Amino acid sequence: MLTLEKSHKLFDKAARSLVGGVNSPVRSFKGVGADMLFAQKARGAYVWDADGNKYIDYIMSWGGLILGHAHKPVAGAAIEAIKNGSSFGLATDQEIGLAGLVKEHYPSVDKVRFVASGTEACMTAVRLARAFTRRPKIIKFDGCYHGHFDSLLVKSGSGNLTLGIPSGEGILPAYARDTVSIPFNDIELFKKTLEENKEKVACVIVEPVLCNTGVILPKEGFLKALVDVARQNKVIVIFDEVVTGFRLSLKGAQGLWGVVPDLTCFGKIIGGGFPVGAVGGRQDIMDLLAPVGPVYQAGTFSGNPVSIAAGIKALEILASDKAFYKDLEKKTARLVAIIRKEALANGIALTVNTIGSVFSVFFTDREVMSYADTLGADKARYVRFFALLCQEGVLFPPSAFEACFVSQAHSDSAIEKTGAAVQKIFRIIRRT
Numbered sequence: 001m002l003t004l005e006k007s008h009k010l011f012d013k014a015a016r017s018l019v020g021g022v023n024s025p026v027r028s029f030k031g032v033g034a035d036m037l038f039a040q041k042a043r044g045a046y047v048w049d050a051d052g053n054k055y056i057d058y059i060m061s062w063g064g065l066i067l068g069h070a071h072k073p074v075a076g077a078a079i080e081a082i083k084n085g086s087s088f089g090l091a092t093d094q095e096i097g098l099a100g101l102v103k104e105h106y107p108s109v110d111k112v113r114f115v116a117s118g119t120e121a122c123m124t125a126v127r128l129a130r131a132f133t134r135r136p137k138i139i140k141f142d143g144c145y146h147g148h149f150d151s152l153l154v155k156s157g158s159g160n161l162t163l164g165i166p167s168g169e170g171i172l173p174a175y176a177r178d179t180v181s182i183p184f185n186d187i188e189l190f191k192k193t194l195e196e197n198k199e200k201v202a203c204v205i206v207e208p209v210l211c212n213t214g215v216i217l218p219k220e221g222f223l224k225a226l227v228d229v230a231r232q233n234k235v236i237v238i239f240d241e242v243v244t245g246f247r248l249s250l251k252g253a254q255g256l257w258g259v260v261p262d263l264t265c266f267g268k269i270i271g272g273g274f275p276v277g278a279v280g281g282r283q284d285i286m287d288l289l290a291p292v293g294p295v296y297q298a299g300t301f302s303g304n305p306v307s308i309a310a311g312i313k314a315l316e317i318l319a320s321d322k323a324f325y326k327d328l329e330k331k332t333a334r335l336v337a338i339i340r341k342e343a344l345a346n347g348i349a350l351t352v353n354t355i356g357s358v359f360s361v362f363f364t365d366r367e368v369m370s371y372a373d374t375l376g377a378d379k380a381r382y383v384r385f386f387a388l389l390c391q392e393g394v395l396f397p398p399s400a401f402e403a404c405f406v407s408q409a410h411s412d413s414a415i416e417k418t419g420a421a422v423q424k425i426f427r428i429i430r431r432t
C-alpha cells in the first residue's frame with residue numbers, strides 16, 4: 001500500500017486556507033473519490049508526491065510538457081531569462097521570436113497576441129469574432145473545454161464534467177442564452193443550428209480533437225465540412241488548439257487535416273511548461289485588437305519573458321527533430337496496443353481513443369464519438385482502475401474525462417512498466 005501520510009497532512013492544512021485545498025478543481029481528486037496527492041518534484045516522465053512515492057506521470061501538466069518535466073534546455077532558457085528580469089511591462093524582442101515560430105508552422109496565423117492562459121486566449125478570440133461580425137451568438141460543442149470564461153462554460157468538459165457541473169453557476173442567463181452548445185461530429189445539426197440562428201452567429205469554437213472529455217476524434221470530413229459551412233454563413237471559425245497545437249503535429253490539428261480556421265487559440269506547449277496563452281489568425285480580424293483597433297485586451301503578464309523564453313526553446317527543439325512526433329506516436333501506440341490487448345484477454349469492455357501522443361480509456365464496449373457517449377462509460381470502473389494504477393506507481397488523470405499525455409521523456413521501459421501495471425490490474429478487475 002502507498003503511504004500518503006504527508007499528502008494527508010498537507011490536505012488538512014491546505015483546506016484551511018485554499019478552497020478545497022486546491023487552485024484548480026480536478027487536482028482535488030474528487031472525480032475519482034481518492035485522496036489527493038501533493039506534488040513534490042518531477043523529472044522527465046516521473047513525478048514524486050509529498051511522501052516520496054514515485055509515479056510514471058500521464059498528466060504531464062495537462063499536456064504542456066511534451067518534452068517531459070524539468071527538461072534541462074527548456075528550464076535553462078527560463079533561468080537565463082529570469083536573470084535579466086522576470087517581467088517588464090514592456091515589449092521584448094523575444095515575443096517577436098515566439099510569434100515568428102507560431103506563424104511559421106501555422107499558415108492560418110498572420111498575427112499573434114500573447115496572453116497568460118488558454119482561458120484568456122479563447123475569451124479574446126470570441127470577443128474578436130463578435131466585434132468582427134457584429135453578431136452575438138457562439139456555437140460550441142458539448143464536452144469541449146475552452147477555459148473558464150462565462151460564455152464558454154456551457155456543457156463544458158474538463159473539471160466541470162468531472163465534478164458533474166457541466167455549466168456551473170454564477171453565469172448570467174444572457175451569457176448562456178447566446179451560447180449554443182451542440183453535439184460534436186454532427187454536421188447536419190450544425191447546419192440546422194446556423195439556420196435557426198440566421199445571421200446571429202458570430203463564431204463556432206471547437207477543439208478539433210476533444211481532449212477534455214477524454215479523447216474524441218473528429219469523424220472523417222467533419223472539420224473540413226465545419227469550416228466550409230461556417231464560411232458560407234460568414235461565421236468565424238475558431239480552433240481551440242490549446243492542447244492540440246504543437247502536440248498532434250508541429251502544425252497542430254489544422255495541419256494534420258489541412259483545414260484553415262480564421263482564429264486559433266494556443267496555450268500549454270507554447271509556454272514550455274510556463275503560464276501562457278495566445279490567439280492568432282487573420283490579419284483583418286486580429287487588427288481589431290487595441291491598440292490598432294477598438295477591441296480591448298491587455299495583461300500584466302501577457303508575453304511574460306520567462307514563459308516566452310521557455311516556449312521558444314521548446315518549439316525550437318520540436319521543430320529541429322524530424323522524427324520527434326513519429327517517435328512519440330510510436331511509443332503511445334505501443335502502450336495503447338498493450339492496454340487493448342490486455343482488456344481483450346481479460347474480457348474487459350474497453351474503448352481506447354487515441355491520436356498522436358494522447359489517449360484515453362473508456363470502460364465501455366461502444367465506440368466513443370461524443371460527449372453523450374462518454375457518459376455511457378463505466379465511471380466506477382475508472383475510479384477503481386485509477387486507484388490501482390497509483391498503487392503500481394502510474395499516475396493517470398484523476399478523472400474519467402481527461403486525456404493521458406505521453407512525452408518524449410517516457411522511455412520504452414516506462415511504457416513497458418505501465419503496460420505491465422495495466423495487465424496486473426485488469427486481472428484483478430476481471431474477477432470483481
Ligand SMILES: *Cc1c(COP(=O)(O)O)cnc(C)c1O
Binds near residue numbers: 062207242243277
Ligand atoms: C487547458 C485548456 C484551456 C484553458 O487553458 P488554461 O491555460 O488552463 O486557461 C482551453 N482550451 C483547451 C482545449 C484546454 O485544454
